[in-house]
Amino acid sequence: MKELQPFKMSKRFENVKLISAAAAKTPHDLIPLSFGFPAKEAYDVSLMAKCSSKAIEEGGYKSFEYGGATGPSRIVKWLKKRSEIRGIYAPEENILVTTGSGQAMDILARGLTNEGDEVWVEAPTFFGALRNFTLAGLKCRGFEIDENGLKVDLVEEALVAAKNNGLPMPKFIYIMPNFHNPGGVTLSLERRMKLAKLALAYNFFIIEDDAYTELNFSERVLPAVYQFAPQRVIYMSTFSKTIAPAIRMGWLVAPPEIIMQLRSLKADGSTSVLMQEIVAAYLETIDFDDHVGNISKLYKSRLDAMIKAIDDYLGDEVTYTAPEGGFFLWLTFKEEVATSLFEELALEKGVSFILGEHCYAENEEKNHIRLCFSYCDEEMCKEAIKRIAEAYYEKYPVKKLV
Template structure:
């Protein structure tokens, strides 16, 4: 028996979520340059399988309880030890495991932001972070990036102006200082130092998203912002890029008082404890640095293949910054180009990408596009970039005809 169900009014703080990128490519040989995924053939499948079996066999009944067995404690100690490679020294009560770094963004936002509070971001910025800030009903202000990262001079000017004119200061600034998504740029050491000085002077937090820092193609090292001012930096990282994203494990570093407040939001107890048991078994005796080195070698080669393919297919029609690490190349077209206008044609030609406007707070960025080189093969990169270029040239030819 059918019946009519009345409409329901959901919470207004939940914003409408647009589709990000073209993910509806249906051709059999489609190429997803929009997917910011790790290369699946590099997942340590055999080691994870063995680790899962050992977690069940050795600790099964305790591992499947709310707090798990020995794994969560081992994970904390491994994260603590590994962070020292990057110059970070933390106590165990300054670490919290999360469901990936994106949950870390959400949790930090929830403890810091009331509706109407101000959050400052880079322009462009990670679209899932922007969604978290919108859901928190924050007022979002963005600042442009260049080849040395976010324009800290403009942030300083805005802070001074707000202070002098009685305007609200930000509760925090969200930044991806190393191998930025989508821009591919890295914040210079000089700007890092000035940014944390500003956080101290004006008393705001910095939310540092460091998801790609292990994927260092050049060997150049940059100090995490957390090492420069741990009292006012909340640091985020993840296993998603270095082991496998389906594990959904990341972590936060912060002052112990901040961690204590975030823990109050974990109503279900510890995060993914059985997954932590598996990962702990994996990391025990795993040649992790060799694994990371193999990731770097592969992704560097992928980057170079994509950079050459873009140059060959687009010529002088685009510019981009060659990233020192990470997953992405950020293309800039002429200012009059709107990459959203040829998303559908590119999909029909069998390739997806993310149009620039998806990464901005305001209606801008239309002349940009993000391509991901990590997920697909070299042959697919070349073919996908060419199909993307075909869609672009059809678009501009139509515009001038």
Template sequence: MSQQTLSKAGTKASSGYKYTFAARMAKTPKSFIREILKVTEDPRIISFAGGLPNPELIDVDGVARATAAVLAEDGRVALQYSTTEGYRPLRQFIADRYKKRLGLDISPDEILITNGSQQCLDLIGKVLISAGDHVAIERPGYLGAIQAFSLYEPVFHPVLLHEDGLDPAQFAHELKANPIRFFYGVPNSQNPSGVTYSEQRRKDIAELLRGKNTLLVEDDAYGELNFAGKSLPSFRQYLPEQTIITGSFSKILAPGIRMGWVVAPPAIMEQLVIAKQASDLHSNYLSQRIAYEYLTHEDIDTKIRVIQARYKAQAELMVSLMKELMPASVRFTTPQGGMFVWVTLPEGISSMEVFERVLKEDVAVLPGTPFYTDGGGKDTLRLNFSNSSPEKIRAGIGRLARVIRDMDRP
């Protein structure tokens, strides 16, 4: 029985009781990554499938010191309810960092602390999408956003992604042909492709949106992970009243604290705060206090440089091995930052078949189909390089290349 049939007709419990679900659930895809991660719990599996930071780079001792300090100095307050907007000193820290990193003047009143950047996407969907609204998204696009927005039943308009960013001609066509509510994109080290928009492409996209009643949602989860150590301009620089930014501490501090934020103009922020109040009152206040304590007492910039250097070395190793071992007909991106390499397989080779075959060799990869809203991606793979040692990258890419070479033979 299909998911859609289950949503409409319900499903039966062992007692015969019939459950029924909201129709929107039939339009919301299950997270393929979460399902694959169940497979990769086997320690024998070399996994390129997830999107996990390298656990060796999580500063457990530093977080422990920060936690102890918060509990010792202000524990009863840190364990109490708090405001929906979040701990103001933490919001000020984020605002100051935008000024330092990107030259943006952002008020802490324009920042809302969330439970990871994934909650940002859910809140944005709640306040901006009505059923049937038109939303533009990259092709391929981040599957977490596809899943979050799908709950609110939009019409997706995927726009092709090139090595330097979004296709401006296709985007211009979509804007002209449809009342696009907002465009969602990941301009820095895009998930899943690893592509970083060039500065010129950012200007092109901003110019197409200028004066239009279309917002731009800039997911900046990987902005601090640029291998060159320098940041390209935010869309807010070009479109301050039309840009919403989402950010996260998951990639530079620790994903387990589930701490992200959204930056939005005041009128949008007011609606986001109302939606968050209805959702969870406020984000984990203890985690907010710990994050702030850590960020103001540890050397976060040195930590980020260590992460950048490690990921750069791992990405370069993966790409060099693929150049050496893969058939010439295999194409792949060369990321400038982030955590992913995007692979396009030779014509006629199915990514699901590659997934199944290489899993028998104790290697997990992620087929690209969940990143498409139009049924594409059947010949694509996403490979994660951040959560593997050099030894595992060598062994895993060797096995993957062997499987693809065998499938590519006439």
């Protein structure tokens, strides 16, 4: 047989980077603050096993078939009801179950735009969203966030300037209003209302990615942006953070004509029917409020341990906004610091984090890191911060460790 010729892969996606779990190096004693994973204590393995058997026994052969146009309705009914606590009153036909919210992002990016269109994102933003938008051939423009989320005034100024000067208008703005990834911040009520008004006035969509909303450590529950402009907001969320990422189940809420368009882009032969039935059985068995309440308590205590260690080991070298929920803390070093300079050293010391620079569509800021506090226990979080501080002080010898 002739020797195999080398095969040239697509050049179209050469600039798309793999970040986090997909690219994670895992030395033996690594403390992975880079993983956006739930805690292993958050999984009820034996209950999930029981619900799997129950779903298969109850569903019979139906659980093994293709889903058809709309898929099973039990989970959609549950989602419809749950959405109401956020002020989202949408009929079942407005809800589409997706294979993770990553898929929702993918089909939205392709369904709402043409290649080369401009979309606006927060700066920083979720690197997975940037990846999806880049794969769809979109141009991403970033807008600063502060402790109250996206600076909507800057968005308004840019919209006015774009309109007056014939510049590209965004097809959509992608935001994470609650417990932002990576920023940890929450969009204020005033800014939610204003952004919704702008979407209606300038005719763009808001993609409201609410992945972490159930993991709330505070008393504050803000209405979804969706509530203020259901015609121009597409709401999306996921069970990855509250049940398990491996079930690959998310959903979106959108006007029915958009759902129709997105169905034709969802080329996976439907999100696993079997998994939808298992998740429905699980949700009907547990008290979901208790479940998310318990895991939120666990995550809050890990966050508190991490914050104490940051204050002890890094003190005035860094700033952060303590998140009111979610998985992530965004640590900002002084402007002249490049966190990439101590990333490798930190890995050698056995701790990983996400470099902040991966979270920008443009004008990357170099002095941040994203820390995930959900996956590692309190002692590990504390030890990880100590190692990061050691790596930092070795490269920036400003102060001795206490």
